[in-house]
Amino acid sequence: MAFFFEVLIGGLLSGVMYSLVALGFVLIYKASGVFNFAQGAMVFFAALTFIGLQQDFGINFWVAFVLALGVMILLGLATEKFVLRPLVNQPQITLFMATIGLTFFIEGLAQLLGGANVRGLDIGIQDEPIEAITKATGMNISRFDLVAAGIAALLVVSLALFFNRTRIGRALRAVADDHQAALAVGIPLHQIWGIVWAVAGFVALVAGMLWGARNGVQFALTFVALKALPVLILGGFESVPGAILGGLIIGASEKLAEVYLGPYVGGGIEGWFPYVLALLFLLVRPEGLFGEKHIDRV
Amino acid sequence: MLYREAGQFKSTYTADQQIFPIRQDRVAVFALLAVAYVVVPLIANEYWLSAILVPFLIFALAAIGLNLLTGYAGQLSLGTAAFMAVGAFAAYNFMLRVPGMPVLVAFVLAGVCAALVGILFGLPSLRIKGFYLAVATLAAQFFIVWALTKFGWFSNYSSSGVINAQKIEILGYTFDQPLPKYLLTLTIVAVLALAAKNMVRSAIGRAWMAVRDMDVAAEVIGFPMLRTKLTAFAVSSFYCGIAGALYAFCYLGTVEPEGFNLDLSFRILFMIILGGVGSILGSFLGAAFIVLFPIFLNTVAGPIEHALGVSLPPGIMSNLELMIFGALIILFLIVEPHGLARMWQIAKEKLRLWPFPH
Numbered sequence: 001m002a003f004f005f006e007v008l009i010g011g012l013l014s015g016v017m018y019s020l021v022a023l024g025f026v027l028i029y030k031a032s033g034v035f036n037f038a039q040g041a042m043v044f045f046a047a048l049t050f051i052g053l054q055q056d057f058g059i060n061f062w063v064a065f066v067l068a069l070g071v072m073i074l075l076g077l078a079t080e081k082f083v084l085r086p087l088v089n090q091p092q093i094t095l096f097m098a099t100i101g102l103t104f105f106i107e108g109l110a111q112l113l114g115g116a117n118v119r120g121l122d123i124g125i126q127d128e129p130i131e132a133i134t135k136a137t138g139m140n141i142s143r144f145d146l147v148a149a150g151i152a153a154l155l156v157v158s159l160a161l162f163f164n165r166t167r168i169g170r171a172l173r174a175v176a177d178d179h180q181a182a183l184a185v186g187i188p189l190h191q192i193w194g195i196v197w198a199v200a201g202f203v204a205l206v207a208g209m210l211w212g213a214r215n216g217v218q219f220a221l222t223f224v225a226l227k228a229l230p231v232l233i234l235g236g237f238e239s240v241p242g243a244i245l246g247g248l249i250i251g252a253s254e255k256l257a258e259v260y261l262g263p264y265v266g267g268g269i270e271g272w273f274p275y276v277l278a279l280l281f282l283l284v285r286p287e288g289l290f291g292e293k294h295i296d297r298v
Numbered sequence: 299m300l301y302r303e304a305g306q307f308k309s310t311y312t313a314d315q316q317i318f319p320i321r322q323d324r325v326a327v328f329a330l331l332a333v334a335y336v337v338v339p340l341i342a343n344e345y346w347l348s349a350i351l352v353p354f355l356i357f358a359l360a361a362i363g364l365n366l367l368t369g370y371a372g373q374l375s376l377g378t379a380a381f382m383a384v385g386a387f388a389a390y391n392f393m394l395r396v397p398g399m400p401v402l403v404a405f406v407l408a409g410v411c412a413a414l415v416g417i418l419f420g421l422p423s424l425r426i427k428g429f430y431l432a433v434a435t436l437a438a439q440f441f442i443v444w445a446l447t448k449f450g451w452f453s454n455y456s457s458s459g460v461i462n463a464q465k466i467e468i469l470g471y472t473f474d475q476p477l478p479k480y481l482l483t484l485t486i487v488a489v490l491a492l493a494a495k496n497m498v499r500s501a502i503g504r505a506w507m508a509v510r511d512m513d514v515a516a517e518v519i520g521f522p523m524l525r526t527k528l529t530a531f532a533v534s535s536f537y538c539g540i541a542g543a544l545y546a547f548c549y550l551g552t553v554e555p556e557g558f559n560l561d562l563s564f565r566i567l568f569m570i571i572l573g574g575v576g577s578i579l580g581s582f583l584g585a586a587f588i589v590l591f592p593i594f595l596n597t598v599a600g601p602i603e604h605a606l607g608v609s610l611p612p613g614i615m616s617n618l619e620l621m622i623f624g625a626l627i628i629l630f631l632i633v634e635p636h637g638l639a640r641m642w643q644i645a646k647e648k649l650r651l652w653p654f655p656h
Binding site for chain 2: 269
C-alpha cells in the first residue's frame, strides 16, 4: 500500500509541474481567446535565457531572474504588437496557427542564442528524498517536488489575488468576459493583452526554471506543452483552478497507469494515456471540469 | 478579357452541373494534366521526380484529406500523420499477409482501414468542439504511433517498427524507377482530387459545410449530425490513408512509426492554412509551398553567404530556417488569412477585365 501512495504522491507532485505550464495557456486563453501553442516554446526560451545569463555572463541568481523576466515581458509585448494586433477579429483557428508559427520562431531563436546542447540548471534545491518522511512512512518523496509544488501553490494564490483584488486584474477579467464591452467602458484592450502576455511569460519562466532544474534545459522542454494540453482540456480552457486540479488528476493517473496498467501492454503509455483519459472525460463533460458551458443559439 | 465567362451559355442541366462550368477552367485543368503527364516526364530529372514532385503530390493528397475535414466540415484535427501511418502500415500488411494481393487493392483497403480508425477517433467530435476536439485528436496521434511501435505484428516484428515497402507491380509491370512511380502517384492523386472536388459540391459536401458554418442550425434543418461528421472523418482519413500508403510505397520506401509524428501533422495543417482552408486547389498550392520553401531557402542561402563572405555552420542555418519559416507563417496569416487560393481568386477577378480598366 505504501508503494501505491508513493506512486500517487509522486504523480500528484509531478502533476503540479504540468499545472504550471497549463496555467500559462489558461491565462492567455482567458484574456484574449487565443489558444497559445507557443507556451511550451516560451518555457524553453525562458529557461535558456535564464541559464545563459546565469552561466555565460556569471550573473547572480536573482539578478539573472529579474533580467530573464524582463526578456520574457519584452517577448510578450512584442508578440502582442507584431502578431496579435494585426490579427484582431480573425477566427480562432487563424490565431492558433499564428501561435504555431510563433512556436517555430521562438524555438529557432532560442536555439540560435543558446545552442542545442543539454545544459544543467541548478536552482539550489536537491532532487533527493527527504529522510524524515522516508523514516516516518517508508515513502520516498523528493524535496524538489515538494518545493516545486509549494512554488506552484504560491503562484496560483498570487495570481488569484492579482486577478481578484487589483485594478488590472479586474480589467483583465472584464476583457475576458467581453472584449467590446470592456472597450466601451474605457479599458485599454491592447495594454491589457500586453500585460497578459507578460504574465504568461513570467509563468513560463518559473515553469522553465523548475522543469529545467529537473530535466536539464534542452529542446525536449518544449514537449512539456504537449503534457499540459490534456490537463487543459480536462480542467477547462478558461479556469485557473481547473488547470491545477486537471494537473493533479493527470499527474496521478498517468503515474498509476504506467505502474499498474503499463506492464500489461508493454509500457510507455505515458505519452498517450493522459489524452485518452481526458478524451473519455470530455465525453461526459464536453467543456472540461470548470470550463464555461457554451449555449448555442441559432 | 482572358478569364471572361460572358457568352458561355448552358442549355442543358448536364452542362450546367459539370465539374468545371467555365471553359477557361476546363482548358486550364486539361493543360495542367497534359503538362503533368507529358511535359514533366520529358524534362524532369530523377531528383526532381523523386525528391520534389512525388512528395508534393503525396502531401497535396494528405492536405486534401485534412481540408475535407477541417476546411469543409469544420473539425480541426491534429492527427493527420497518424492516419497516414495507419494507411502505410495497413498497405504493408495487406501486401505481406495476403498472397497475390494487387497493390492498388491494397492501397484502397489501406484507405478503408484508415477510414475505420478515423471514424473511431471521430466519435468524440459528436460531443466536443473546437480546440477541445483539436486536443482530443492528439490522442489519435500519440496512441496510433505508440501502438504501431509497440505491437510488433504491425511491422512484422522488425526492430523499432521499421517497414520496407514491397515492390509495386501492376499487371506484370514493376514500378521501381522514379518516373513510373511519379506517374502512378499522379494518377491516383488526380483521380482522388477530382473525386474530392466533386464531393464538396454534392449533397455530402453541402452537409459538411452546413455543419461547419453552424452545427446546431444544420441539425435543426435536418442534417443528420452523426452521419455527417463521421463521413467527414471517414473520407478525410481515407484520403490520408492513401497518402500514407503512397508515402511509404512511392516516396520513402522505408518508414517507421516515428516518422509520422506530430511535426508531420503540423506540416500538413500548415499546407491547408497557407494554401487556403476550404479549397481543393489551396491544398495543392499549400503543399507546393511547404515542399519547395526549404529547398528555395537552401538555394538562396548559398549565394547570400557567399556575398557576405561568411559561412554559417549548419546548426545555425537550420535554426534560422526555423525562424524564417515561423515568421513567414505569421506574415502570411496577417497579409492573406485566406491563403494562396484566395490570391488566385483575386488574380482571376483581375484577369476578367485585364488589360482593360473596366
